[in-house]
Amino acid sequence: MRPAPDGAWSRAVTAYLAVLFDVDETLYDRTRAQPMILRNIMAQLPELFAGQAEEEVFAAYERSDALTAEHGLTHGSIRASRNRRTRIFLEELGLNSEAAVEAVTEQYVAAYRCVDTPIDGAVQVVEGCARNHRVGVISNAFPDVQYHKLESIGLPRNTFEFVLLSEDIGIRKPEAAIFLKGCQLLGIDPGQALYVGDSFRNDVVGAAAAGMDSCWFNPRGEPPPADAQVRPVVEIRTLWQLLPLIGEGT
Known part of the structure; x- marks a missing residue:
């Protein structure tokens, strides 16, 4: 379902006991x-990244992120899995220093404690839903970074009844x-639950497979996949649009 041109909605989404969120x-x-995060790592480890242009580092990280996006579940320790992702990033830059892997991983995790980048309205909308x-x-x-992310934007773990992370429970x-x-x-x-997320594949399709309605957060107005077999119950451009849909006002 898409918002009407005048901003009205063809139906309200109010009959839920719970609202669950992606991060x-x-x-x-x-x-x-x-x-x-990457600028912080470069600043903390200048010798390692000497001669590397910022744009090259960003591009290498994007490539490594794409390569590991579907990395599967962690096998062994969280740290070992995180180091594996760091190793791919460094290899993309032509840096094959095994000694640097642990240092980069440490800086990556630590940086999330102080990087505050909420989606507009995130705190207010979650608190509004929780009323x-x-x-x-x-x-x-x-879990080594996801809890830091939530805390940094003003949504500590006790804001929610649960925080369920794939790498904690072995399901993605x-x-x-x-x-x-x-x-x-x-x-x-x-x-009885509505799931709110930005990924059509992970969030809309996944929720539907469980028999759960979804709200597709689609700020760029992207079309659904051409082969999509399911649809969200509602689609929003901003998080603020969620509150009136579930009867919480603005």
């Missing part, structure tokens, strides 16, 4: 944060099981 690009602006709805998080993420979106686990934690049926 990256839904509550936390990871796209805006990444350049800050009359139960709220939780379901995210594909490593779009698998239905991670959405069903969230409902189990709340003691509700999937049809």
Whole structure:
């Protein structure tokens, strides 16, 4: 469902007990944060990145991020998996220093403690939802940075009834099981929850597989995939649009 040209909606979305959220690009602006994180790493490790142009570092990180986006679940320790991703990043820059891997990983994780890049309205909208709805998080993420992200934007873990992370429980979106686990934690049926996320594949398709309605946060107005077999119950351009849809006003 898309918003009408005049901003009206063809139906309200009010019959839910819980509103569950994705994190990256839904509550936390990871796209805006990444350049800050990388600049911090370069500043902290100047010898390692000597002679590397900022643009080259950013491009290498984007390539490594794409290569590891579907990395699968962590096998072994979280730190070992994080180091594996760092190693790919450094290899993209032609830096094969194994000694640097741990240092870059440490700086990457530490930087998230101080980078504050919320999506516009994230805190107010989550707090607004929590007035009359139960709220939780379901995210594909490593716990070593995801908790820092939420805390940095003013949404500590105790804001939510649960924060369910793929690398903690061994299930990733779009698998239905991670959405069903969230409902189990709340003691509700999937049809009683609305999931809010920016990824059509992970969030809209995944929620539908679990029998859960979704709100597609689509700020750029991108079309759904041509082969999409499901649709969100509603689509929004800003997080602020969510509150009136669930009966919380503005």
